[in-house]
Amino acid sequence: MWVEKYRPETVAEVIGNEEAKATFVNWLKKGRKKRAVLLYGPAGVGKTALVHAAAHDLNYKVIEMNASDTRTGKAIMEIAGPAASLTSLDEFSLDIKGSILLFDEVDGIFGREDRGGVGAIVKIIKESQTPIVLTANNISILKLRPITNASDLIKFRWVRIPLIVALLQKICQTEKMSSEREALETIAQGSQGDVRSAINDLQTLFQGKSVLRKEDVQHISARNRPLDVHQTLKEVFSAVSPKEAWSILNNSIIDYDTLLLAIHDNLPLRYRNPENLATAYNILSRADVFRGRIGTEVWRLLPYVYDLLAQSATIAPKTFQPFKLMFPPTKFSLLKWTGRDRAILESICAKIAVKCHISKRLANLEFIPFLRMIFKKESDRATKIATWLELDEKSLEYIRRMA
């Protein structure tokens, strides 16, 4: 595979992301604020390649755990735990400065097969003596929050097209194959900044040929690259037609429920004209109705949700002006702020449900409002009820506050 053959050996050979490269090398050499660094950005832009190249240049040994390994808490502690805390014998026998512990694609750690993985990584970061490098495509996943909090962050972006063309040219020269510049430009543009896919395309197109012409690459189309939160919202609100907005939403990594909430929150910032805003909210409400009808079964209605979301974001394309996007949705923040109170309410409802042989939902709907009134107006009776329900001090304080 040419991707492996032309993997950069030194930092200077890694193309693009100059600021990120310099920041990472600096971090490795001296400027470590935290024990770990998280390199994040789209796939194929050189995050892992940079780690290996920097390790080569600075005489580090890379101990890697990637997505193909089992990454449960136990497996991580068994492999990475000793590597993080003990000094390798190589450091004495060879001219090696130390080890770098590399956790590749940490956003892929999820599910039953990777249980406890994130917790174990955070533990290793806190206790480690060696530099820890993590890579991820998407850091907006809530589950990764403990890792992002414990790490320095370095963002990678898509690589610029002239640099990809230059690399493809160099590969052609080394392979002693000739190519028309336009052909290489088409491949680079089709890759949309993903170096790995550009090299793969080049290798595929050269199969059975020694000359690559413009006509040979005509069928290459632009890749549907996944869009992160910021890109999705920015591009969907600046789209000139519902069709364009629809394709952006389809390529987004955000799920439809979060998209609905995010568009809901950003509409007042997008539309200053009240009429446009009302129309947009009306369309969005219909998307919400369809989402409700889908429930957990009727997935054939999902395209309608996307259609309506796209329409609501493109009511008046010509009026678009840049604005500061609001994300995460306010509903998420609200749920976070009220988490403690909701847990107390649920425990009260559970106690009522057991005593009165009803469901927790019914307890919340039909008993809690009366409890609040009783606690407000009849303190004697409130005390008796509290004793009967065996409510603790936290629950009592909550009901009094709500009353």
Next chain:
Amino acid sequence: MNKDGFKLPYLGRSKFIELMKMGLEFERGRNIFYIRDLNRAEEIKDSLSEILNQEIAFPQTCLICGKEFLCLECKYYETCSSRDLPFHCVCKKCSTQSDLYKRYVKKTKDEQIRTDLKL
């Protein structure tokens, strides 16, 4: 807008604090703002566009010749996935050179040496 430092009109206390939190820095002596946290450069750019009520663009520095130019001048402008940010690219003239990759690697090595990042 100059990426090394730019001036802004009076923003008011809350906007100023918001921009500082976002990753902008204010240098009192020269009275200029600059981007401290490059990870959030896109958000900062959007906020500045909103404040100034116009689309803003940061110039690119050519990795080969060091010349500054705007993304708008580039022939890949329409298809580029990261236009405007970050701040380095290759200018129109340099991008046509046949040994661009070699020059790029050499320049990058020189830059590393220059900025005390000698590897």
